[in-house]
Amino acid sequence: MKILSTKDYHRHPCFNAKAKGQYGRIHLPVAPKCNIKCNFCDRKYDCVNESRPGVTSNILTPEQAGVYMQRVLEKEPRITVAGIAGPGDPFANGEETMATMRMVRQNHPEMILCVSSNGMNIGPYVEELAEIEVSHVTITVCAVDPAIGEKVYAWVKDGNVVYHGKQGAELLLSRQLGAIKKLKAHNITVKVNCIVIPGINDHHVEDVAKMMKELGVDLLNCMAMFPNVNTPFGNIEQPSKKTMEEIRVVGEKYLPQMRHCTRCRADAVGLLGDDKTEDFRSCLTECTTIKPTAKERTYVAVATREGVLINQHLGEAKRFQIWARVGDKYEKVDERKTAEAGGGIKRWHQLAKILGDCKAVLVSGVGQTPSDILTKAGVKPIEASGFIEDGLEVVYENKANKLLKGRRTSCADSACLGTGGGCG
Ligand code: SF4
Numbered sequence: 316m317k318i319l320s321t322k323d324y325h326r327h328p329c330f331n332a333k334a335k336g337q338y339g340r341i342h343l344p345v346a347p348k349c350n351i352k353c354n355f356c357d358r359k360y361d362c363v364n365e366s367r368p369g370v371t372s373n374i375l376t377p378e379q380a381g382v383y384m385q386r387v388l389e390k391e392p393r394i395t396v397a398g399i400a401g402p403g404d405p406f407a408n409g410e411e412t413m414a415t416m417r418m419v420r421q422n423h424p425e426m427i428l429c430v431s432s433n434g435m436n437i438g439p440y441v442e443e444l445a446e447i448e449v450s451h452v453t454i455t456v457c458a459v460d461p462a463i464g465e466k467v468y469a470w471v472k473d474g475n476v477v478y479h480g481k482q483g484a485e486l487l488l489s490r491q492l493g494a495i496k497k498l499k500a501h502n503i504t505v506k507v508n509c510i511v512i513p514g515i516n517d518h519h520v521e522d523v524a525k526m527m528k529e530l531g532v533d534l535l536n537c538m539a540m541f542p543n544v545n546t547p548f549g550n551i552e553q554p555s556k557k558t559m560e561e562i563r564v565v566g567e568k569y570l571p572q573m574r575h576c577t578r579c580r581a582d583a584v585g586l587l588g589d590d591k592t593e594d595f596r597s598c599l600t601e602c603t604t605i606k607p608t609a610k611e612r613t614y615v616a617v618a619t620r621e622g623v624l625i626n627q628h629l630g631e632a633k634r635f636q637i638w639a640r641v642g643d644k645y646e647k648v649d650e651r652k653t654a655e656a657g658g659g660i661k662r663w664h665q666l667a668k669i670l671g672d673c674k675a676v677l678v679s680g681v682g683q684t685p686s687d688i689l690t691k692a693g694v695k696p697i698e699a700s701g702f703i704e705d706g707l708e709v710v711y712e713n714k715a716n717k718l719l720k721g722r723r724t725s726c727a728d729s730a731c732l733g734t735g736g737g738c739g
């Protein structure tokens with residue numbers, strides 16, 4: 316993916332308090348699921364009343380987030396940061412998160428990209444985050460001692476296995492520490508959020524600060540727990556401002572402290588001191604009804620071994636090249652890992668999300684089930700062989716040619732590209 320390095324990182328209002336009156340952030344709520352359960356968390360997907368992390372009025376797909384972002388920027392040009400902060404964990408929704416980040420980077424190269432995670436599953440994505448210049452990452456670490464962590468987390472899920480108690484807390488901590496090391500090795504600015512829970516970890520924040528300093532973390536944000544009723548910690552009182560300041564003074568011995576955090580919603584928009592979330596609510600709701608048309612999907616995915624020929628079957632490809640028409644030429648703009656094999660039809664639904672901004676996928680062959688799933692999702696599989704550029708002409712210029720193998724472009728479908736590839 317081509318990136319223009321025109322970003323001014325001082326314009327991140329969370330990492331630079333001086334910027335908070337001038338520059339703002341937009342949170343794109345594309346990540347509903349979570350892979351751990353914090354005992355203070357109560358996520359809400361259709362909430363307009365509460366102002367705290369974990370709530371949003373709507374969930375967007377990455378494509379809808381693209382349209383939403385464009386509409387917001389037209390009215391609020393002070394936005395310099397696009398972030399994903401839930402309402403669940405971005406990397407429990409890795410495909411949606413990465414598709415959204417790639418979309419923002421492609422359409423708004425000057426935008427600072429930021430993501431906030433519990434750290435459980437961010438590890439495998441760090442290289443790609445660095446590649447698309449995600450410059451700011453927040454990891455929430457509430458404990459560096461599993462004996463304390465096990466009180467904070469009800470469970471931790473790794474794939475299909477759920478861990479409870481100390482085992483879960485140990486696993487989460489090891490993933491968090493590994494993720495922070497890897498992020499720093501890739502020169503990414505890391506903030507750690509530590510949720511302060513009276514009687515659980517309030518005496519432990521110094522240990523967290525100490526260890527985070529050793530790992531090279533840049534900023535520590537000690538956040539007062541928000542007591543959500545109907546959660547195990549619903550009866551614990553929120554720490555007072557005085558307590559929080561005392562804790563921050565201790566934390567400051569090790570790391571710079573964030574003192575201006577406004578504990579934003581997962582769909583927050585605007586400046587930290589001039590929030591516009593309410594003003595853009597109807598815009599957000601409207602965007603949930605948008606389905607990208609074939610015309611709005613600007614890319615074409617290609618299954619290729621070497622980048623010259625279309626020569627891989629859909630099921631065989633481990634990566635797809637993403638091509639676009641730029642002026643009167645075709646350019647490769649990205650490369651994406653495919654969904655893991657072995658997941659049954661789930662794999663094809665995941666692939667449809669990974670290729671959510673593509674109008675077609677050029678392959679040497681495709682089975683009926685994946686073809687149906689991708690077609691329904693708006694990504695038309697086209698069987699072809701020969702040079703990639705000739706295949707791209709088929710898609711972008713409706714040029715039927717000898718590369719086409721003559722199947723899987725049903726004209727009964729309104730999204731039919733009219734490639735002349737043979738109907739029925
Ligand atoms: Fe909630 Fe975030 Fe904890 Fe997940 S990581 S349970 S979304 S607070």
Ligand code: SF4
Pocket residue numbers: 328329340400575576577578579587
């Ligand atoms: Fe910034 Fe805090 Fe809001 Fe996150 S929750 S966007 S760190 S102010």
